[in-house]
Amino acid sequence: MPSEFELIRRYFNRPCAHTDLSVGDDAALVRPASGMQLAISTDMLIAGTHFFPDTDPCDLGWKALAVNLSDLAAMGAQARWAVLGLALPDVDEPWLSRFADGLFHCADQYGVDLVGGDTTRGPLAIGVTIFGEVPNGSAIRRDGAHPGDEIWISGQPGLAALGLACLQQRITLPTAARTRCIHALQHPEPRLALGLALRGVASAMLDVSDGLIGDLNHILERSGCGAEIDATLLPLTPLLAAGADEPLARRCLLAGGDDYELLFSAPPSMQTTLAALSTQLQLPLTRIGHITEHRGQLLLREVDGRLLPPLVSGYDHFA
Amino acid sequence: MPSEFELIRRYFNRPCAHTDLSVGDDAALVRPASGMQLAISTDMLIAGTHFFPDTDPCDLGWKALAVNLSDLAAMGAQARWAVLGLALPDVDEPWLSRFADGLFHCADQYGVDLVGGDTTRGPLAIGVTIFGEVPNGSAIRRDGAHPGDEIWISGQPGLAALGLACLQQRITLPTAARTRCIHALQHPEPRLALGLALRGVASAMLDVSDGLIGDLNHILERSGCGAEIDATLLPLTPLLAAGADEPLARRCLLAGGDDYELLFSAPPSMQTTLAALSTQLQLPLTRIGHITEHRGQLLLREVDGRLLPPLVSGYDHFA
Numbered sequence: 001m002p003s004e005f006e007l008i009r010r011y012f013n014r015p016c017a018h019t020d021l022s023v024g025d026d027a028a029l030v031r032p033a034s035g036m037q038l039a040i041s042t043d044m045l046i047a048g049t050h051f052f053p054d055t056d057p058c059d060l061g062w063k064a065l066a067v068n069l070s071d072l073a074a075m076g077a078q079a080r081w082a083v084l085g086l087a088l089p090d091v092d093e094p095w096l097s098r099f100a101d102g103l104f105h106c107a108d109q110y111g112v113d114l115v116g117g118d119t120t121r122g123p124l125a126i127g128v129t130i131f132g133e134v135p136n137g138s139a140i141r142r143d144g145a146h147p148g149d150e151i152w153i154s155g156q157p158g159l160a161a162l163g164l165a166c167l168q169q170r171i172t173l174p175t176a177a178r179t180r181c182i183h184a185l186q187h188p189e190p191r192l193a194l195g196l197a198l199r200g201v202a203s204a205m206l207d208v209s210d211g212l213i214g215d216l217n218h219i220l221e222r223s224g225c226g227a228e229i230d231a232t233l234l235p236l237t238p239l240l241a242a243g244a245d246e247p248l249a250r251r252c253l254l255a256g257g258d259d260y261e262l263l264f265s266a267p268p269s270m271q272t273t274l275a276a277l278s279t280q281l282q283l284p285l286t287r288i289g290h291i292t293e294h295r296g297q298l299l300l301r302e303v304d305g306r307l308l309p310p311l312v313s314g315y316d317h318f319a
Numbered sequence: 320m321p322s323e324f325e326l327i328r329r330y331f332n333r334p335c336a337h338t339d340l341s342v343g344d345d346a347a348l349v350r351p352a353s354g355m356q357l358a359i360s361t362d363m364l365i366a367g368t369h370f371f372p373d374t375d376p377c378d379l380g381w382k383a384l385a386v387n388l389s390d391l392a393a394m395g396a397q398a399r400w401a402v403l404g405l406a407l408p409d410v411d412e413p414w415l416s417r418f419a420d421g422l423f424h425c426a427d428q429y430g431v432d433l434v435g436g437d438t439t440r441g442p443l444a445i446g447v448t449i450f451g452e453v454p455n456g457s458a459i460r461r462d463g464a465h466p467g468d469e470i471w472i473s474g475q476p477g478l479a480a481l482g483l484a485c486l487q488q489r490i491t492l493p494t495a496a497r498t499r500c501i502h503a504l505q506h507p508e509p510r511l512a513l514g515l516a517l518r519g520v521a522s523a524m525l526d527v528s529d530g531l532i533g534d535l536n537h538i539l540e541r542s543g544c545g546a547e548i549d550a551t552l553l554p555l556t557p558l559l560a561a562g563a564d565e566p567l568a569r570r571c572l573l574a575g576g577d578d579y580e581l582l583f584s585a586p587p588s589m590q591t592t593l594a595a596l597s598t599q600l601q602l603p604l605t606r607i608g609h610i611t612e613h614r615g616q617l618l619l620r621e622v623d624g625r626l627l628p629p630l631v632s633g634y635d636h637f638a
Contacts, residue, residue, distance in 0.1 A: 020356060024541065025461050026393035026525050027358035027451070032351050037339060039346035040434060042448060044404040046441030074345035085363040085404070085446045115359060122365030127404045127446035129361060132346070142344050206345050222343065 007091065008119055011100040012084065016113040019081065028115035030081050036133040041071035047124035052167065057095045059186040060126070061102025066188050067209065068130035069110055070260040073195035074207040076140040077132030081115045082107065085129075087122030110192055138199050140264070145204035145223035147293040149265035152202075152274065153286050154191050157212055158239045158249065159184035161256025165248075177242035188260040194285075197277050198264060205264035211255040213310050215263055217298060223265075226294035229254075229310065230301050233288045254310055265291050326410065326438055330419040331403065335432040338400065347434035349400050355452040360390035366443035371486065376414045378505040379445070380421025385507050386528065387449035388429055389579040392514035393526040395459040396451030398431050406441035429511055457518050459583070464523035464542035466612040468584035471521075471593065472605050473510050476531055477558045477568065478503035480575025484567075496561035507579040513604075516596050517583060524583035530574040532629050534582055536617060542584075545613035548573075548629065549620045552607045573629055584610050 013023045021029035032038050045064055047053045065082060072079050084103070088096075107114055112130070163185030165171045166178050173181065191207070198205060204223055208215045213229075220227055231250075239249035266274065271287075278285040289301075300310040332342045340348035351357050364383055366372045384401060391398050403422070407415075426433055431449070482504030484490045485497050492500065510526070517524060523542055527534045532548075539546055550569075558568035585593065590606075597604040608620075619629040 021458070021460065026390040027360035027396065027449075027458075029356045029358055029394075029453070029458055031356050031455065034353050037348045037350050038357070039348055040400070040402060040450070041346035042402040042404050042435055042437050042446070044406055044437050044439050044441070044444070044446060046406050046439055046444075049406075049439060049441050071345040075348075077346065081359070083359060083361040083448055085361050085448075087363055087365050087368075087444060116361055118361050118363050120363050120365055120368060122363070122368050122444060123442040125363070125365075125406060125441060125444050125446075127361070127363060127444075127448075129402055129404075129446075129448035130346075131359070134348070136350065139340070139346075139348055141340065 007096065008117060011096050012114060012117055014104060014114065016115065017111070019113045019115050022113065022115050023117065028083070030115060032133055035136055037136050037139060039072055039075045039077035039132040039134055039139060040129065041068055042127065042129040043068050043071070045126040053124060055186065057099035058102035061099040062106045062187055064126045064128050065103050065106040065112065066190050067260060068128045069112070069190035069192060070188065070207040070209070072130055072132035073190050073192045074205050074262060075132070075134060076138060076195045076199040076205070077134040078196065079110050079112050079130065079132045079192055081113050081131040083115060083129050084117035085127035086117065086119045087125040088119065089121070089124060110190065140198060140202050140205040142204050142206055142219050143222040145219050145225055145265040145291045147225055147291050148268070149203050149291040150268055150287050151216070151227060151229070151265055151289045151291065153212065153261055153263050153288055154194055154283055155261040156235060156238050156284065157208055157259040157261050158252035158256050160188065160258040161252035162239065162242060162244055164258065171248070173243040181242060185258055188258070190260060191262045193281055194262055194283060197281070201270050201273055202264035202266050205262055208259045208261050208263050210257050212263060213254045213298065219265065220296060220298060224295050226292040226297035227289055228292055228299050228301055228307070229289035231303050233286065235284065235286045326415065327436060330415050331433060331436055333423060333433065335434060336430070338432045338434050341432065341434045342436065347402070349434060351452055354455055356455050356458060358391055358394045358396035358451040358453055358458060359448065360387055361446065361448040362387050362390070364445040372443060374505065376418035377421035380418040381425045381506055383445045383447050384422050384425040384431065385509050386579060387447045388431070388509035388511060389507065389526040389528070391449055391451035392509050392511045393524050393581060394451070394453060395457060395514045395518040395524070396453040397515065398429050398449065398451045398511055400432050400434050400450040401426065402434060402448050403436035404446035405436065405438045406444040407438065408440070408443060429509065459517060459521050459524040461523050461525055461538050462541040464538050464544055464584040464610045466544055466610050467587070468522050468610040469587055469606050470535070470546060470548070470582070470584055470608045470610065472531065472580055472582050472607055473513055473602055474580040475554060475557050475603065476527055476578040476580050477571035477575050479507065479577040480571035481558065481561060481563055483577065490567070492562040500561060504577055507577065509579060510581045512600055513581055513602060516600070520589050520592055521583035521585050524581055527578040527580050527582050529576050531582060532573045532617065538584065539615060539617060543614055545611040545616035546608055547611055547618050547620055547626070548608035550622050552605065554603065554605045
């Protein structure tokens with residue numbers, strides 16, 4: 001059986017593009033550019049909690065890196081380096097090979113060097129820590145939203161939650177829609193280009209991992225304001241077209257996890273800029289409401305004009 | 320039950336000393352000093368693989384950070400920041416509180432800011448990624464050993480392995496010795512001050528986590544040379560005094576894991592410097608052999624003068 005060191009050499013040691021010292025020493029050495037802040041984020045993915053143990057390891061490798069990259073996108077940072085911690089119940093080389101393929105496919109696509117890691121025996125768990133660069137003071141934080149700012153969401157939130165419901169056999173969708181929704185769940189695209197383009201445009205931002213409403217609440221808490229979401233603006237049509245009924249579509253859109261779309265606030269003066277950006281990136285950007293001065297108050301304006309608390313919330317691993 | 324976010328706020332969000340943006344956004348923001356390389360290392364600790372599930376969480380919190388700090392020490396880097404990934408089977412607040420106490424005790428002692436993390440449900444697993452700074456080109460790597468350099472080890476390797484054997488009830492030691500050995504196992508002191516002082520002194524270095532012989536082999540591989548260890552120089556006396564017999568003491572010293580002492584090579588001209596450093600840091604530094612030109616050949620010169628391959632090897636999680 002190959003050793004821990006041989007496994008790392010065989011599957012996780014590939015040439016780096018912008019790293020002084022990579023896998024194989026006590027620590028990696030990298031050189032952040034002068035005038036830059038380093039953005040750091042970490043996520044753990046646990047079999048049974050975050051993914052089905054029989055998930056295609058290629059998808060899993062992609063997603064393990066993609067969800068971390070999404071955190072950098074949400075800061076407006078340029079992705080640069082990553083390290084990987086991997087606990088495996090046993091050495092399954094075909095599994096490892098496909099996992100590494102998925103991981104490096106994502107790394108190559110977004111210009112990330114994998115610079116270090118740790119492989120050990122244990123229940124299947126994946127920990128990724130990611131590093132990006134952002135010019136001093138340019139990061140888009142959660143605490144910059146102001147009353148009057150408009151609230152925007154990228155892409156199509158809700159598809160991943162529909163995909164999960166399919167895999168859990170809680171719903172049945174037509175084949176093409178099912179395939180698209182499961183792909184959204186297993187192969188999220190981190191919105192790095194959008195994140196970079198939103199520096200100086202968005203006033204606050206995060207990525208939607210635990211559900212749109214729950215995550216919007218984090219912006220409201222940190223920014224000390226409230227929000228009003230307009231039900232008539234929600235991009236429900238693609239979810240309805242996929243085969244969801246209206247209540248399910250709304251729940252998936254507002255409370256579905258695993259979307260990894262960017263949710264951000266921006267002054268109304270940015271509408272033209274955002275429309276141009278949407279065209280340039282070929283990525284829908286949808287205005288869904290606005291920030292209010294009512295600290296901590298998140299309301300949904302229904303189609304009939306009533307203002308109600310949204311009856312959905314975010315995902316909590318310990319709830 | 321408190322939410323994931325409330326747990327993080329309650330136990331892992333403490334004031335930072337040198338961090339622009341800490342826990343609570345998509346990513347932390349830190350600012351490495353100009354002219355510095357960033358040293359990055361990650362380690363995963365899994366219940367049942369790296370520690371007994373009933374280990375005192377305070378010791379565990381200390382050790383999770385300490386073993387990562389040891390990797391920075393081994394590069395000659397100054398410790399600066401850390402992030403934590405924590406998978407927990409359930410929310411046990413007294414456990415979390417003690418774990419955080421141990422972790423922050425270590426962080427405070429070595430000047431580390433905990434800047435981010437991820438808490439999730441799963442089999443108990445701890446992932447720490449650590450960041451340090453080292454002036455460009457000053458890191459002490461594994462690939463700098465030269466024939467003629469002497470080989471040195473800090474502290475007392477072997478105590479942790481004796482402690483593990485006690486806990487596994489494979490040996491019985493007198494109470495005081497048992498306490499000391501278990502303390503060495505559960506409360507390793509990362510040799511950060513030594514690591515910094517060895518910049519410009521040591522030619523190659525690593526920390527001994529998987530056993531002295533196994534880890535020395537990593538230096539030999541990377542440096543393309545060999546080594547001869549002199550059995551008469553091995554610091555066996557403290558292990559014998561603790562109650563181990565000669566074969567056990569030797570096995571613990573040469574192949575025991577979890578020591579987190581620094582193993583390094585240095586030119587013979589550094590002997591006086593190293594003696595002074597040992598006094599200054601009140602830390603034993605023991606010369607145990609020298610580097611040879613025989614690529615990949617690690618030999619032990621026995622007390623009777625014979626040169627033999629050491630009949631021990633390092634720890635491999637998948638062996």
